[in-house]
Amino acid sequence: METESGRADRLEALFEAHHGRLYALAVRMAVAGDDASDLVQETFLRAAGARRSIPAGDAAERWLVRVLVNLCRDRYRRRRYRGQRRAELRLVNTTRSPEDAVSARDAVRSALAQLPARRRAVVVLRELEDRDTADIANLLGMRPVTVRWHLSQGRQQLRSLLCGEERSR
Amino acid sequence: MNDLDRNSLQARLRAGDPYQGEDMPAAHARRIRTRLRAAGSGRFERRTWLAAAAAAALAAVIGLGTWAASGPAVPREQAPTTAGEPAEPEARSGPLTTAELPRARETARVAPPSVRRAPRLPVATEVSLAVPPVVADADREPPRSEARRIQFTARRGTRIVWTLDPDFEPNTIRTEAPTAPRQQGANDPW
Numbered sequence: 551m552e553t554e555s556g557r558a559d560r561l562e563a564l565f566e567a568h569h570g571r572l573y574a575l576a577v578r579m580a581v582a583g584d585d586a587s588d589l590v591q592e593t594f595l596r597a598a599g600a601r602r603s604i605p606a607g608d609a610a611e612r613w614l615v616r617v618l619v620n621l622c623r624d625r626y627r628r629r630r631y632r633g634q635r636r637a638e639l640r641l642v643n644t645t646r647s648p649e650d651a652v653s654a655r656d657a658v659r660s661a662l663a664q665l666p667a668r669r670r671a672v673v674v675l676r677e678l679e680d681r682d683t684a685d686i687a688n689l690l691g692m693r694p695v696t697v698r699w700h701l702s703q704g705r706q707q708l709r710s711l712l713c714g715e716e717r718s719r
Numbered sequence: 720m721n722d723l724d725r726n727s728l729q730a731r732l733r734a735g736d737p738y739q740g741e742d743m744p745a746a747h748a749r750r751i752r753t754r755l756r757a758a759g760s761g762r763f764e765r766r767t768w769l770a771a772a773a774a775a776a777l778a779a780v781i782g783l784g785t786w787a788a789s790g791p792a793v794p795r796e797q798a799p800t801t802a803g804e805p806a807e808p809e810a811r812s813g814p815l816t817t818a819e820l821p822r823a824r825e826t827a828r829v830a831p832p833s834v835r836r837a838p839r840l841p842v843a844t845e846v847s848l849a850v851p852p853v854v855a856d857a858d859r860e861p862p863r864s865e866a867r868r869i870q871f872t873a874r875r876g877t878r879i880v881w882t883l884d885p886d887f888e889p890n891t892i893r894t895e896a897p898t899a900p901r902q903q904g905a906n907d908p909w
Contacts, residue, residue, distance in 0.1 A: 555759075557759040558755070558756050558758075558759025559759070560759070561755045561756075561758065561759040562752065562755060562756065562759070565751065565752060565755055569743060569748065569751070570742065570743070573742070573743040574738045577737050577738040578736070578737050578738050580737070586743075587743055587744065587747035587751075590743065590747075590751065591747070591750070591751045591754065594751060594755055595754065595755070595758060598755055598758035598759060599758070601759075651734075651735075654734055654735035655735045655736070655737055656735075657735055658731070658732055658734075658735030658736065658737065659735070659737045662737075673732075677728075677729050677732050677733070678732060678733065678736055678738070705725065705728055708728060708732070709723045709728055712723065712728075712731060713723060
């Protein structure tokens with residue numbers, strides 16, 4: 551039987567080990583209006599609520615990444631339902647200063663936000679974190695062929711979104 | 720359409736990478752640690768259980784209170800009676816049987832204030848005397864002169880007893896309509 555202090559220690563150890571990595575992923579996965587810190591907090595609170603189902607060792611990271619991606623997916627669905635995607639698209643098209651790094655970040659963030667959460671996760675892990683297909687499949691619990699399909703579709707969407715933005719300027 | 724090849728796309732994405740290597744703000748990390756410590760020590764669980772137990776107790780109290788206020792289904796024999804009045808069986812609209820006749824006469828003796836106020840005592844006496852002592856006849860209608868009572872229990876346990884005036888006759892005399900709203904009911908003997 552796990553004691554209270556043992557449970558708290560394990561959660562803290564998980565947090566210390568993975569929060570930096572999860573925060574980076576959360577910043578990249580977050581869309582307008584999301585706070586990466588909130589996403590990380592939500593992820594760890596879910597872990598606290600379901601600590602018996604958290605696997606030990608390296609599998610814990612996979613578990614946490616999946617929780618984070620699922621959280622992003624929930625938020626993406628809610629946002630899509632509310633029609634906020636159109637507002638975000640307008641935000642992209644009104645960016646006036648492409649040289650500015652902040653504008654570039656906004657453009658990429660807005661383009662990523664158009665992708666469904668799992669596809670966004672695949673693209674972020676592959677293009678920004680240099681993970682290979684097998685690793686991504688392992689992390690997200692997908693088959694490698696599904697990862698490749700999401701990657702192909704995601705790249706196509708991003709190209710059209712980013713080029714469309716350039717043409718609109 | 721797809722002007723960006725794969726490498727250009729990757730370069731473009733990396734140039735605009737939303738994550739610039741910054742750490743999570745220390746205040747946020749502290750807040751999450753604190754919450755995790757509380758969650759790990761079971762404080763949240765205890766609070767959840769306490770809230771659930773309190774909600775259950777509150778629901779039980781409200782349920783019992785509602786049940787008590789609306790009046791439980793008390794058997795007629797145990798139902799409380801009013802002001803020394805004997806417990807009466809529920810009045811019915813069908814014909815009276817022999818067994819019921821004495822009770823019906825008892826009922827006639829206890830008249831509500833409205834009946835007592837009305838100067839109809841001679842008639843009532845005559846009525847109780849006129850009740851035939853026997854003869855059970857299923858088709859027999861209750862004598863016109865017998866006062867009948869209808870009693871029932873309202874939602875909150877209030878017992879309502881109506882005593883029907885045996886000599887009631889509908890008023891066929893047309894009276895003038897009141898001239899002003901405030902006079903409405905002024906001539907009403909009730």
